[in-house]
Amino acid sequence: MNNRTTNIVKAVLLIVLMLAPWCASLIWVVQIYGDHPPRLFVLADAIYLFVGMWVYVTWKAKTLNKQLALSPDLALKPSNAYRPSDFSFWTIETAYVSSVAHLQRFRGLPWYSKLLGLMLGDFPNVRFRAGILPSTHAFPLVYFARGEISLSPSEFEFVARAPSSARGSYSALYSNLDTKLSFVFQPHQIASVDVYDVGRVMPASVTSVSLPFIRIRTTTGQLRDFLVCSGSENRSEIAPETERLFVALRSFAANDRAARVQSP
Numbered sequence: 001m002n003n004r005t006t007n008i009v010k011a012v013l014l015i016v017l018m019l020a021p022w023c024a025s026l027i028w029v030v031q032i033y034g035d036h037p038p039r040l041f042v043l044a045d046a047i048y049l050f051v052g053m054w055v056y057v058t059w060k061a062k063t064l065n066k067q068l069a070l071s072p073d074l075a076l077k078p079s080n081a082y083r084p085s086d087f088s089f090w091t092i093e094t095a096y097v098s099s100v101a102h103l104q105r106f107r108g109l110p111w112y113s114k115l116l117g118l119m120l121g122d123f124p125n126v127r128f129r130a131g132i133l134p135s136t137h138a139f140p141l142v143y144f145a146r147g148e149i150s151l152s153p154s155e156f157e158f159v160a161r162a163p164s165s166a167r168g169s170y171s172a173l174y175s176n177l178d179t180k181l182s183f184v185f186q187p188h189q190i191a192s193v194d195v196y197d198v199g200r201v202m203p204a205s206v207t208s209v210s211l212p213f214i215r216i217r218t219t220t221g222q223l224r225d226f227l228v229c230s231g232s233e234n235r236s237e238i239a240p241e242t243e244r245l246f247v248a249l250r251s252f253a254a255n256d257r258a259a260r261v262q263s264p
Helices: 003-033 039-068 100-107 111-116 235-254
Strands: 090-098 125-130 138-140 145-151 156-160 170-175 182-185 190-195 214-218 225-230
Touching: 090 156, 090 235, 100 225, 111 138, 145 235, 190 235, 214 235, 225 235
Parallel strands: none
Antiparallel strands: 090 145, 090 225, 125 138, 125 170, 145 156, 156 182, 190 214, 214 225
């Protein structure tokens, strides 16, 4: 059983454990009071559902963060540094592109959008569906584009791709992503490559879910300052693949000279 299936099973079990006492109490009250339950029960019922939803969202966030964990002290090591002779072409099928400005917009969203998925406006978001139950909750995304990264000794390219819904009983519907974004950079156009600490813009009090972004500054082109990370479907692979991308991009930018690294 893979990590994704395991997490889905855990999520279903958690929902069952939370709803079982509520269903039992509801049946008991209906049997005793019929269609006119006491107001105290209605209030307690609402509080229980709110607390249960908070527990579920908190658990999901902590589970996701364990899979996305990336050390902020990530350093370029000579033993695993990318060199042009290592490979002629490398592709990451799914990568996320964001920016500091986008994260600041995310931080400014109402708390109920981030916690409960009650999304308004045109902010990039995703809706999840499990089984036959449709979802009306649109959770905001900390990135504004997703697509394919291609890296060779001479070019760093990104082309946005429209995400497709996952197959099977679990699916996701994305909205308001930039599906036309694309860029190509040569080594001399990369000014700096740094590990970016998302917590500096969005502390835990704002959101407990952070992606291990790399910050790239350029000297030309459509994007002069942006963030990028792996978007692997296997969440446990996001951190190590982003680390490999970080090492590769620093050596790509160096192009046979010392990489210029600036603090974010």
